[in-house]
Amino acid sequence: MSSTPILEMRGINKSFGAVQVLHSVDFRVYAGEVMALVGDNGAGKSTLVKCVAGIYPMDSGEILFEGAPVHIHGPRDASALGIEIVYQDLALCDNLDIVQNMFLGRENLTSVRTLDEGTMERRARQTLAGLSVRTVKSVRQVVSELSGGQRQTTAIAKAVLWNNRVVLLDEPTAALGVAQTDQVLDLVRRLATNGLGVVLISHNMNDVMKVADRITALYLGKVAAEVKTSEITHAQVVELITAGRTGNIGLKPAEAAQSA
Amino acid sequence: MTEPTPTTPTPAPAPVLANTAAAAAPTEAGFSVDAGATNLKEAFLGYVTRIRGGEVGALPAVAGLVLLLVVFSTTTKIFLTRGNLANLPTQAAPTILIGMGLVFVLLLGEIDLSAGTAAGLASAGMAIAVNFHGNLQTQLKGGMFGAYIVVMVLALIVAARERLWPGVIAIVFGGVVLVTHIGSNQVLAILLAVTTGTSIGILTGFLRARVGIPSFVVTLALFLAWQGVLIQFLGAGNSFPTQRFKTINALENTNISPLWSWVVLIVFVGGYGAFTLYTSIRRRAQQLSAQPVSIVVGRFAILALLGAFSVFFLNKNRNPNKGHVIRGLPWVVLLILIVLVAMTLLLSKTTFGRHLYASGGNAEAARRAGIDVPRMRIAAFGISSSLAAIGGVVLASKQGGVPADAGGGNTLLFAVGAAVVGGTSLFGGRGRVRDAVLGGLVITIIPNGLQLHPNVGASYQYVITGGFLLVAAAVDALSRSRRPT
Incomplete structure (x- = not known):
């Protein structure tokens, strides 16, 4: 494991009006690892993600990409760095097929400026094959015919296709059944195996314990703890989420109480 | 599912995934991605599925x-x-x-x-x-x-x-x-x-x-x-x-003269047939999903028959009265x-x-x-x-002029x-x-x-x-x- 995180956020503060949502949050992701970002509703998970995405400007703090400070002022800056966010609503067009969705807005063109379907189809297949996806029957299936898991797979494959370095997944298994959840978690694991930095935002502790290398727990806008999954139990993570501390891990008792 | 064409990896390079997925790439052989419907039966079943799914x-x-x-x-x-x-x-x-x-x-x-x-x-x-x-x-x-x-x-x-x-x-x-x-x-x-x-x-x-x-x-x-x-x-x-x-x-x-009516038919229907057939054969050769040649040919044949019948029909004089001849497309x-x-x-x-x-x-x-x-x-x-x-x-x-209520109603x-x-x-x-x-x-x-x-x-x-x-x-x-x- 490289010692420099591929993406690091230091001392992020963010307020909406009088409400401070993030209190000097530190967050880092290593290439080849799955970092779970957990926390109760309102803990600031989405806000943090939207700061990385360039949707919200930060009040203070800095973002480092591969150790170098970067400025993210908009979604395009994030994409340019190779940071891709797969939102919960997936943003797929039901009336287009998998290939068309994966290349939407970035289509390959032939020399006469028409759509190069052959190249796109081949690249889509290579990407899916690279992720060992076996759940999709045909890359020419229209999204409206796909199951929830297949849609999630398509959205993740779309994020991988563009040579991204960091992929943030917002509740990828929330709407899925048991078997499909397993498939998507396998896929998440493979993203890390393929060398990407993966951020998994999830409410589901089973998913987190199964697939994450590290866990960052947010408690009311503060980082309660950043721990290795192997060094913590399911119950402890739940305690971190609900109380901000567990045993000697987490916020100081006074701080946790004061935040609440 | 029958899969007569093995989906071997295409020789084209994969620059996008070169650094991330090179190790996983060889698994493509086991990745059952279709090459589209391969025969008439599959194409027909696919069509029925689409209709039942609402794609009428x-x-x-x-x-x-x-x-x-x-x-x-x-x-x-x-x-x-x-x-x-x-x-x-x-x-x-x-x-x-x-x-x-x-x-x-x-x-x-x-x-x-x-x-x-x-x-x-x-x-x-x-x-x-x-x-x-x-x-x-x-x-x-x-x-x-x-x-x-x-x-x-x-x-x-x-x-x-x-x-x-x-x-x-x-x-x-x-x-x-x-x-x-x-x-x-x-x-x-x-x-x-x-x-x-x-x-x-x-x-x-x-x-x-x-x-x-x-x-x-x-x-x-x-x-x-x-x-x-x-x-x-x-x-x-x-x-x-x-x-x-x-x-x-x-x-x-x-109307277009009878001879040119045939030319129009051949250019459009023939062009359609040639284009779809070429696309189908080429895509299949490149192991991309493609429509079966039989379907493409069948659709072209139906269109050609309908077109030929229409042109043949329209090229006959349709003026019931004696005098000048009305014919053509x-x-x-x-x-x-x-x-x-x-x-x-x-x-x-x-x-x-x-x-x-x-x-x-x-x-x-x-x-x-x-x-x-x-x-x-x-x-x-x-x-x-x-x-x-x-x-x-x-x-x-059609109306021989533009009245003040043109395009209304x-x-x-x-x-x-x-x-x-x-x-x-x-x-x-x-x-x-x-x-x-x-x-x-x-x-x-x-x-x-x-x-x-x-x-x-x-x-x-x-x-x-x-x-x-x-x-x-x-x-x-x-x-x-x-x-x-």
Whole structure:
């Protein structure tokens, strides 16, 4: 494991009006690892993600990409760095097929400026094959015919296709059944195996314990703890989420109480 | 699932994944990605699955067409005569052309109620130009000429700001025709009408997309407004004839010679067959998903048979009276074919078309993919009104002039009906240009056939046409609800 995180956020503060949502949050992701970002509703998970995405400007703090400070002022800056966010609503067009969705807005063109379907189809297949996806029957299936898991797979494959370095997944298994959840978690694991930095935002502790290398727990806008999954139990993570501390891990008792 | 073609990895390099997935790439051999349906049975089963899943395509329109043909040819003697059948394409032409434009707007889930009167207004510009030696200024009194130019300039500004360059070129061209009085040339006058349509459409789109007025309200207001402008242009109850202008008149009233009719058939149907067959074979060779050759050949054979039969039929004299001979393919059929092919290619082979489908399917997803959805809306309205203007020109040709109520009445509603009956969804995202052609034929055959029944009143035409539209809309809505989401 490289010692420099591929993406690091230091001392992020963010307020909406009088409400401070993030209190000097530190967050880092290593290439080849799955970092779970957990926390109760309102803990600031989405806000943090939207700061990385360039949707919200930060009040203070800095973002480092591969150790170098970067400025993210908009979604395009994030994409340019190779940071891709797969939102919960997936943003797929039901009336287009998998290939068309994966290349939407970035289509390959032939020399006469028409759509190069052959190249796109081949690249889509290579990407899916690279992720060992076996759940999709045909890359020419229209999204409206796909199951929830297949849609999630398509959205993740779309994020991988563009040579991204960091992929943030917002509740990828929330709407899925048991078997499909397993498939998507396998896929998440493979993203890390393929060398990407993966951020998994999830409410589901089973998913987190199964697939994450590290866990960052947010408690009311503060980082309660950043721990290795192997060094913590399911119950402890739940305690971190609900109380901000567990045993000697987490916020100081006074701080946790004061935040609440 | 049978999989005769092994999906071995293609030799093409994978630069995107070179650093991330190189290790995993060899697993592709075990990755059961299809190469499309490989035989007839699979293709048929796939088709059945799609229909059951709500992807009905052209099926209802074709079924309706066959049903109507059978009913009318068995219950009347005149329906199947040459004179009558040859009328169908010319009767359907304005509806089809306006409907083809509406497909673009419907694909975005929008509606354009003003397409009919905009078509009438655009054709009025043409009629005035040819009747007054290209000088619209003397005819359009009370600042109307100035308003005409202002509309074009505003549309030009919008088109330039939105970087819709084909629109910019069209409007500049139309503006030049307008101010330099060269519209006495009929072709230029027709182009003036089309570019007038472009201007109207771009302004409509601007009001919808940038100002944010719902398209129903914008186009309802413009539907009324253009009607009034048209009366101002022509004078109430007045009509400008176009009959004596050969090119304009030729569109709906003259035919291509029999020999050239065959050439048109061979170029279009042969070209279609060659293109689809080439695509299928090449894609299969490259191990991409492709339609089975048997399906492609079968579809081509059916089209070729229908086309050959129609041309053969139309090449026979259909004038029941002695005297001059009427035969050949009506010119307007060629016009429709050209627009059909051009617009189909635009929708299926370009990024513009892809982004239009995406914007109609999920505007938020399109926006996140970097597509300027409002710009797509403006472009769609621009194309819609341009095609509507062509429809208006054809309508003028058919009626022998432009009356003060041109494009009013049911013109627009029949055109919307044509697109919907043909299979274009009112909910956006689903539809093709050919839908308007199939639907337009259905919408036209109903009154054509019913008028041959002396004991069936005109009232039934409306009821039956309405019924067809209702069935088509129901199929659309039900097929939508059958989808997973």
